Amino acid sequence: MTKQAANWSPYDNNGGSCVAIAGIDYCVIAADTRMSTGYSILTREYSKICKLADKSLMASSGFQADVKALQKLLAARHLIYQHQHNKQMSCPAMAQLLSNTLYYKRFFPYYSFNVLGGLDTEGKGCVYTYDAVGSYERVGYGCQGSGSTLIMPFLDNQLKSPSPLLLPAQDAVTPLSEAEAVDLVKTCFASATERDIYTGDKLEIVVLNADGIRREYMELRRD
Amino acid sequence: MKLDLSGLESTVPHFGTSDGLSHGFPTAPSFDLPITGDFDGFQKEAIQMVKPAKGTTTLAFIFKEGVMVAADSRASMGGYISSQSVKKIIEINPHMLGTMAGGAADCQFWHRNLGIKCRLHELANKRRISVTGASKLLANILYSYRGMGLSVGTMIAGWDETGPGLYYVDSEGGRLKGTRFSVGSGSPYAYGVLDSGYRFDMSVEEAAELARRSIYHATFRDGASGGVASVYHVGPNGWTKMSGDDVGELHYKYYPVTPSTVEQEMGEVSGA
Numbered sequence: 001m002t003k004q005a006a007n008w009s010p011y012d013n014n015g016g017s018c019v020a021i022a023g024i025d026y027c028v029i030a031a032d033t034r035m036s037t038g039y040s041i042l043t044r045e046y047s048k049i050c051k052l053a054d055k056s057l058m059a060s061s062g063f064q065a066d067v068k069a070l071q072k073l074l075a076a077r078h079l080i081y082q083h084q085h086n087k088q089m090s091c092p093a094m095a096q097l098l099s100n101t102l103y104y105k106r107f108f109p110y111y112s113f114n115v116l117g118g119l120d121t122e123g124k125g126c127v128y129t130y131d132a133v134g135s136y137e138r139v140g141y142g143c144q145g146s147g148s149t150l151i152m153p154f155l156d157n158q159l160k161s162p163s164p165l166l167l168p169a170q171d172a173v174t175p176l177s178e179a180e181a182v183d184l185v186k187t188c189f190a191s192a193t194e195r196d197i198y199t200g201d202k203l204e205i206v207v208l209n210a211d212g213i214r215r216e217y218m219e220l221r222r223d
Numbered sequence: 224m225k226l227d228l229s230g231l232e233s234t235v236p237h238f239g240t241s242d243g244l245s246h247g248f249p250t251a252p253s254f255d256l257p258i259t260g261d262f263d264g265f266q267k268e269a270i271q272m273v274k275p276a277k278g279t280t281t282l283a284f285i286f287k288e289g290v291m292v293a294a295d296s297r298a299s300m301g302g303y304i305s306s307q308s309v310k311k312i313i314e315i316n317p318h319m320l321g322t323m324a325g326g327a328a329d330c331q332f333w334h335r336n337l338g339i340k341c342r343l344h345e346l347a348n349k350r351r352i353s354v355t356g357a358s359k360l361l362a363n364i365l366y367s368y369r370g371m372g373l374s375v376g377t378m379i380a381g382w383d384e385t386g387p388g389l390y391y392v393d394s395e396g397g398r399l400k401g402t403r404f405s406v407g408s409g410s411p412y413a414y415g416v417l418d419s420g421y422r423f424d425m426s427v428e429e430a431a432e433l434a435r436r437s438i439y440h441a442t443f444r445d446g447a448s449g450g451v452a453s454v455y456h457v458g459p460n461g462w463t464k465m466s467g468d469d470v471g472e473l474h475y476k477y478y479p480v481t482p483s484t485v486e487q488e489m490g491e492v493s494g495a
Contacts, residue, residue, distance in 0.1 A: 009268075010257075099328075099331070099332075100332070103328055104254065104255070106329075106373075107254055107255065107372070108255050108269070129306070131328060133328040133329075134332060135298075135327035135330075135331050137308065137310065139306070139308065163296065163307065163450065163451045164308055165310065165451040165453050165467045166451055166467045166469065167465075167466050167468075
């Protein structure tokens, strides 16, 4: 009997793009709200951004079922942490928890490309970027998803900050103001929507600063 | 297949794990494995899809004053550069460094795990672990996952009671003691510069410059290497970071552009 190749894959790609920018005392996290499969649009109003803790938000693109499972797991682990330590998890701690959670599924990965954004213990903006199996690093800005190859060069051009590996060390956080960073994000998505079929419909922007969390929406092309 | 799952044990004490609190959470450490008859085929496809970050140049060598460790900072996913600022030299403890080559997540996770094990060794035995011991711990873990698709090519460098130590450990289960290693896609280029310039009795500054130049030349010729060349020195009192230079700037430092005199200058065309 001839060997039959697997014709069912447990994975699917629901498309979409996510961006996060770290500022001096704020963090901007944005993602489009289109969810697709193949050439079809499943919905135009799906939020890819999830609040994991008071000071941490995660935006994920890829396979949304895996993203949902990941969000549930992290929320449950955060709840246990709060019960054990009587405080919210800091963003750097959540970043490492996400890395370990992703790696625990090293041999059956979460098909989830994440960007974690928030405020660190000193109140400065921080963004962590991940690959699908958990390797992470702290950066000044990051983007993931189907439009990332279009958006990243633009962010590099506008925000390129000195590498944290340089000696003598130079600060990686962007000198932009909060309003300028939000404008920049809107520009990114307007451009990405033009050339990426999986990005569009609506843009959800979440701004995290010392005063709390603020949400904003912008219409994108629906074609 | 008996896997060494000690790497997954949670160090947080779980009080009352047998009650409903941890229902649905794994109480015994385990990696989720896909239920499939064709594990290898599944891994091949999964890895194609997730395209973990790899491609690199790292090197380390022992000389009179200790161990010199250097690496680039580029991570590539297929042909896309996913990051120019990856930390490839991992600080296991103040006296030991590990380098990262291969899958970034694999290296990060297992080096962090090795750091935990080294600390537990210190607490249990009231003395720092040797480089031999640390490299053996890592090699044993990687051997037990042999054939499952991990990609790790690392060097463990440190200074213990027997002096400077350097081991190469990889995900095939290999572990080699040596004085000069370079690992990664850019290693052939780095070896060329390193081997021709190496002398045992170099000063710290000379050795740092040799390491920096080797990484620079590898980033020049290898597309998967680039970013910032970091150089670390491990001495009897632990490691120190010697330098971190952008390789683009190093190019113009080694090969400065000399303005040449213009022989014939094109004049303006009058009218059309």
